[in-house]
């Protein structure tokens with residue numbers, strides 16, 4: 001039996017936004033790693049793990065994954081916060097890593113064995129105008145991606161207008177760009193009309209609204225996009241407005257993907273049980289790791305909902321590996337969001353998953369399959385960059401109101 005002797009964090013990426021937890025045991029060389037990355041609160045999560053959650057685990061049996069999960073879940077009495085979930089998720093994945101190493105098997109074998117030999121991923125095509133977006137879509141089609149997400153520039157792109165072209169108060173706050181729901185409603189269906197006319201219906205396309213719209217505009221958008229037969233529409237609504245999915249369902253057949261901001265079972269339970277979404281999009285680390293994500297996947301199976309774990313942008317190779325093990329072992333897997341890392345970032349994580357022509361490939365090493373080179377992690381971190389404060393882009397409507405991202 002392995003007992004936990006130390007829980008510590010390793011901060012890396014040039015800007016310090018990746019935090020990897022290492023759970024060490026009293027067995028020589030036996031440890032596990034998990035992702036505790038939070039792009040906006042890296043040092044807060046590290047403090048939580050090293051000063052509150054971690055010390056409680058010293059001396060515990062590392063094999064008790066479910067029991068440890070339940071114990072951390074209620075350790076602060078208040079639960080389901082994104083930051084506690086992140087700490088919990090990192091430790092959970094590290095314990096799965098340890099169990100896999102003890103068993104001599106990859107985690108996907110412990111979860112029931114692979115349902116597929118590799119993991120199909122969706123690409124992120126982007127263009128500031130329609131011809132450049134079409135070029136990017138064609139580039140990913142040629143590369144072999146089975147599904148391609150289409151965006152007009154940054155999140156909310158298609159809905160941005162010049163401040164001097166809309167009605168604003170004379171004491172308007174300074175803004176570089178204005179988000180306008182009606183402009184978005186005009187431009188995104190036009191974008192798909194353009195793409196479908198040129199590349200046909202053979203390629204599977206998606207779009208990410210990133211929760212920018214007023215709820216009733218989101219319902220209208222889903223309806224207007226119906227003729228273009230999307231693989232899914234992502235985050236049409238913010239988590240606070242999930243009841244509007246009922247209206248979307250009543251109005252159209254556009255498939256819905258939702259959940260990357262979900263942290264609480266009361267957010268995902270109704271949309272799964274009422275079959276209001278088609279793909280669940282939680283981030284594995286933000287719902288509490290493999291243990292919780294597997295329960296969500298199993299629940300979804302019985303309601304005909306598929307998984308599409310969130311993985312883009314600020315995620316790290318360790319959380320990508322955790323999602324990949326679930327992707328391989330879940331019958332109701334749908335698609336995996338891709339992520340690209342720089343070569344010097346991948347060097348920090350020997351055994352990382354390999355993304356090739358739109359498919360993610362695991363290795364057959366025991367546990368998570370990926371490790372961390374702590375010396376290279378230290379070298380990658382640039383302390384000056386890591387001192388910066390990160391926050392989401394603050395988009396506003398013409399009257400100055402903040403748009404929920």
Ligand SMILES: [Mg+2]
Nearest residue numbers: 208234235260
């Ligand atoms: Mg998204």
